[in-house]
Amino acid sequence: MIYISLVIYVLFLFGFLLTKNYEKEFTKSLNKKEHSLLLFYPMALYLAHFFDKPKTERLKNRLERIKLLHANEDPIAQYKIFRAKQFSLVLFCLLLFNSLAVCLTLTGNKESVIKDGVINRPSYGQESSDVDVDVVFDGQDENITRHTTISVAPREYTQQEFDKKAEESEAYLENAILGENVSLDKIYYPLQLVKNIPDTGISVEWELDEDNLIDYEGAVNHKGLTESKFITIYAVMKSGEFELQHMMNLTILPEQLSKEDQLLYSFQSSLESANKESATDDKVTLPTSIDDHNVYYEEKKEDSYGVLIAFAALVLILVFILMEQQLNKQKEERDIEIMLDYPEVINKFTLLIGAGMTIKKAWERIVLEYEDRKNSNKTKRRYAYEELKVTLFELNNGVNEARAYENFGRRMQVLPYMKFSSLLSQNVSKGMEGIIKALELESYSAFEDRKELAKRLGEKAGTKLLLPMGIMLILVFIMILIPAFTNF
Numbered sequence: 001m002i003y004i005s006l007v008i009y010v011l012f013l014f015g016f017l018l019t020k021n022y023e024k025e026f027t028k029s030l031n032k033k034e035h036s037l038l039l040f041y042p043m044a045l046y047l048a049h050f051f052d053k054p055k056t057e058r059l060k061n062r063l064e065r066i067k068l069l070h071a072n073e074d075p076i077a078q079y080k081i082f083r084a085k086q087f088s089l090v091l092f093c094l095l096l097f098n099s100l101a102v103c104l105t106l107t108g109n110k111e112s113v114i115k116d117g118v119i120n121r122p123s124y125g126q127e128s129s130d131v132d133v134d135v136v137f138d139g140q141d142e143n144i145t146r147h148t149t150i151s152v153a154p155r156e157y158t159q160q161e162f163d164k165k166a167e168e169s170e171a172y173l174e175n176a177i178l179g180e181n182v183s184l185d186k187i188y189y190p191l192q193l194v195k196n197i198p199d200t201g202i203s204v205e206w207e208l209d210e211d212n213l214i215d216y217e218g219a220v221n222h223k224g225l226t227e228s229k230f231i232t233i234y235a236v237m238k239s240g241e242f243e244l245q246h247m248m249n250l251t252i253l254p255e256q257l258s259k260e261d262q263l264l265y266s267f268q269s270s271l272e273s274a275n276k277e278s279a280t281d282d283k284v285t286l287p288t289s290i291d292d293h294n295v296y297y298e299e300k301k302e303d304s305y306g307v308l309i310a311f312a313a314l315v316l317i318l319v320f321i322l323m324e325q326q327l328n329k330q331k332e333e334r335d336i337e338i339m340l341d342y343p344e345v346i347n348k349f350t351l352l353i354g355a356g357m358t359i360k361k362a363w364e365r366i367v368l369e370y371e372d373r374k375n376s377n378k379t380k381r382r383y384a385y386e387e388l389k390v391t392l393f394e395l396n397n398g399v400n401e402a403r404a405y406e407n408f409g410r411r412m413q414v415l416p417y418m419k420f421s422s423l424l425s426q427n428v429s430k431g432m433e434g435i436i437k438a439l440e441l442e443s444y445s446a447f448e449d450r451k452e453l454a455k456r457l458g459e460k461a462g463t464k465l466l467l468p469m470g471i472m473l474i475l476v477f478i479m480i481l482i483p484a485f486t487n488f
Helices: 002-019 024-028 038-051 057-069 075-108 159-165 170-176 259-277 305-354 359-375 383-396 401-412 415-430 435-464 466-486
Strands: 118-120 129-138 143-152 202-207 229-239 242-252 283-285 293-299
Touching: 002 038, 002 075, 024 038, 024 075, 038 075, 057 075, 057 305, 075 305, 129 259, 143 259, 170 229, 170 242, 259 283, 305 359, 305 383, 305 415, 305 435, 359 383, 359 401, 359 415, 383 401, 401 415, 415 435
Parallel strands: none
Antiparallel strands: 118 283, 129 143, 129 293, 202 229, 229 242
16 A cells, blocks of 8 residues: 555655646745645646636636625635635645555554564463464465464463463363364364363263264264354263353364365464464464475555545545635625624715715715724724725726616625615716615614624524533533432
8 A cells, every 4th residue: 555655645746846837926926924835836726727617607606705705806816815725725635644644554564473483472361362364385386375363372371370270161171172173163173072171070071962963982974064064062060969061062164175275274273283382382383384385474464544545535525615615604704794884884875975975975985984994903804895995996997986886786795785786876877866865764774684683693693502501501410410329
């Protein structure tokens, strides 16, 4: 898997060198402090240009939202910034996850357990260690590889130590009965039906299966078996007046095994013998040859690369989705903000026009007042007033006054502002008669709408508080009930 990571690095480097001069003038104009991933922007813009299909509905909607959020600014430049942030974040995440995958792969290559055909045995009382290996049987005319798991039992005590520590005789029976077999799940060779348990004075009698697959000498009668056979036998341990019955489940293998299975079975039998012979040692020497085949070992390493790549892909998809959702959320916040500002805007127009100003002069006065407050840090950037600035620029650049007001309403895309722009446009054509009265009515309606909006926002905020309040209620119940139960 490390090769995949290297390929990703090479592709990333190639893409970086290929696109380093793409949109160079645009990226140079950006502030490095505001754009922490500016290094990735050329490649990000190239990818965005490659993926953005012109005249698609999604592209149009995205551009429309950006225009609404960045009034009085170049929408194309703002769109480039948005896509550059989006794709650069994806590229950064890809590079980060790829580097993390390399680190995990390198650190995952732990020191080999098998050294020179020798494996360390777990110490007293520890669990058996399992090592996944590919066993290579190297013969003169053939080379056979089979996968298996080497299970190394923990180090056992000496006979004297075993006599003192061994309390349960069932484990001894299940081990002694195997003979040359590896486990009860794979019975092929004769069993050793022991008559007693050494140094305990316990005698053993056997109750065998009804199918006579095993006789009282331990011979395995598996002739005629075409598949594995599951049987149950019982060891009745007796000592004086006491007796204990121990059940053992065996799986009898068919008589004929394939060459590969026979090699693997012989290897496991040889390994079991090596385990027994070195039971009191701290190391186990693994078999080096089986049935005229040399044996080599290739350990299986844990590989978390695939899981990491899947997680990285999920994160990259989420980055795209979350940034698109953020754009939608900003649009919703913008609509709420301009609705909250509407009563203030309409009230200012009503006062200024009532004082004798023309609509254009009142418009200019409101914009200049907003600019003064923003430059002196008395207010932050407000979407409604930024759109007023755009309309003022149109008026100063010779756009027809009625057309400029209509453009303002269309850009706002909110019904009250569209109604307001229509009112102004009509009065430019018909004259100023009746406009003050119409503005006063609109001002009153705007304040009523703002109260309703504030009420809805309050209810929405209250709904968001339900979850933390529910958690606090549960904690209070726990604080009350735990002392009550402990004192009960």
